[in-house]
Amino acid sequence: MSVLARPLSLRSGLTLPNRIAKAAMSETMATPGGEPSPELEVLYRRLARGGAGLFITGNVMVEPGGAGEPGNVLVRPRKGPPLEAFRRWAAAAASGPGVAFVQLNHAGRQSPRSVNGAPVAPSAVPLRLGGMFVAPRALTGEEISALVGHFAGAARLAQEAGFSGVQLHAAHGYLFSQFLSPLTNLRTDAWGGPLENRMRFLVESLRAVRRAVGPRFAVSVKLNSSDFLRGGFGDEEATVVARTLDQEGVELLEISGGTYERPAMFVAPRDSTREREAHFLDYARQIRGAVGCPLMLTGGLRTPRVIEEVLLEGSADVVGLARPIALEPDLPMQILAGRTRASAATPPSGRLAVLAAATEGGWYHEQLHRMGRGLEPDAKLSRVRTLMSAARTMWRRAEGG
Numbered sequence: 001m002s003v004l005a006r007p008l009s010l011r012s013g014l015t016l017p018n019r020i021a022k023a024a025m026s027e028t029m030a031t032p033g034g035e036p037s038p039e040l041e042v043l044y045r046r047l048a049r050g051g052a053g054l055f056i057t058g059n060v061m062v063e064p065g066g067a068g069e070p071g072n073v074l075v076r077p078r079k080g081p082p083l084e085a086f087r088r089w090a091a092a093a094a095s096g097p098g099v100a101f102v103q104l105n106h107a108g109r110q111s112p113r114s115v116n117g118a119p120v121a122p123s124a125v126p127l128r129l130g131g132m133f134v135a136p137r138a139l140t141g142e143e144i145s146a147l148v149g150h151f152a153g154a155a156r157l158a159q160e161a162g163f164s165g166v167q168l169h170a171a172h173g174y175l176f177s178q179f180l181s182p183l184t185n186l187r188t189d190a191w192g193g194p195l196e197n198r199m200r201f202l203v204e205s206l207r208a209v210r211r212a213v214g215p216r217f218a219v220s221v222k223l224n225s226s227d228f229l230r231g232g233f234g235d236e237e238a239t240v241v242a243r244t245l246d247q248e249g250v251e252l253l254e255i256s257g258g259t260y261e262r263p264a265m266f267v268a269p270r271d272s273t274r275e276r277e278a279h280f281l282d283y284a285r286q287i288r289g290a291v292g293c294p295l296m297l298t299g300g301l302r303t304p305r306v307i308e309e310v311l312l313e314g315s316a317d318v319v320g321l322a323r324p325i326a327l328e329p330d331l332p333m334q335i336l337a338g339r340t341r342a343s344a345a346t347p348p349s350g351r352l353a354v355l356a357a358a359t360e361g362g363w364y365h366e367q368l369h370r371m372g373r374g375l376e377p378d379a380k381l382s383r384v385r386t387l388m389s390a391a392r393t394m395w396r397r398a399e400g401g
Ligand SMILES: Cc1cc2nc3c(=O)[nH]c(=O)nc-3n(C[C@H](O)[C@H](O)[C@H](O)COP(=O)(O)O)c2cc1C
Pocket: 023, 024, 025, 026, 027, 057, 058, 059, 103, 169, 171, 172, 222, 256, 265, 266, 298, 299, 300, 301, 320, 321, 322, 323, 324, 347, 360, 361, 362, 364, 365
């Protein structure tokens, strides 16, 4: 049996039927009230047929103030959860051979002014990206404790809805990342300062989630191997955090990297990694040496040859594919059957790569939206047109339209 087709059992008792995961992709397809929409159900029924062993949903925000984009699914703690809509979503995601996790997130300061005019963060450190982001306010200690509770509540909701697990999004510059980074966490209380304090919010949330869901429900974390910012959260600290999460019982640790300021998740951070596809393979190897829990590696993987090599050498136990699945939802099945040599989703490269990365999100969102409308993805879709339409939507919202 190919290494790709081998099932993987997690500590909670859950078994992934194979080693290919659909990594989280924010769908931006919630109802105006922030509930999972019928389109999300249609999308996940389509994706589920593609044969991945694990489906991780796009980020679901644990409270409305944590939204990062228009159309995020939101958990509204006081109103009581919209359980039925989550149930239908969970059933759709698990309608194929794979199991499904909900990714839980809070955007913190990484939420554009058109979405959040009063964002919160560990400290009042603004995100300077073309005037798109309002300077955040620093959270109080009480608010941080409340947020820990929101992550636990959202995990419980995912469990009641029938998902098999949750993933805490501690990568890509969102709130957990902001706490981890010494550039954005300038606090002098128990939540800031030495790494032990900067990781407290993540560790406390992980513990609270585990308490809320019990031992038979999978809990995963997506962690940056590095933010790739000078003086920021880097690979040595990431290894220490990974070791702590392992000791705290995390069952599947996904390795990624980058933030809005340095989008290494979309564009390889170094030439050598671009040549070799897997953006964060060196980091996964380093973390592999420090932890015993299963690792998932996501970012840039495109060919069955490299995917198999990564699994065979043991640097990761599961590989995550995002853009390739948005473009070719049946790719996992084709890889497992040995029927494809490479994904058609080519990551941006060359001197204009970072510029091209700006169009990546919108273009792939549009592919997900097409599937939500019952259509197939369209590789010929104009990138410029999708960028302009996304910009128009943002502008209209900023103007209050
Ligand atoms: C449209 C889109 C939305 C994304 N949304 C999320 C998200 O909600 N949570 C997350 O952890 N990563 C998100 N990502 C990043 C992917 O999970 C993945 O880390 C990244 O695309 C690199 O993997 P790939 O080369 O296989 O695409 C998103 C990527 C795309 C293209």
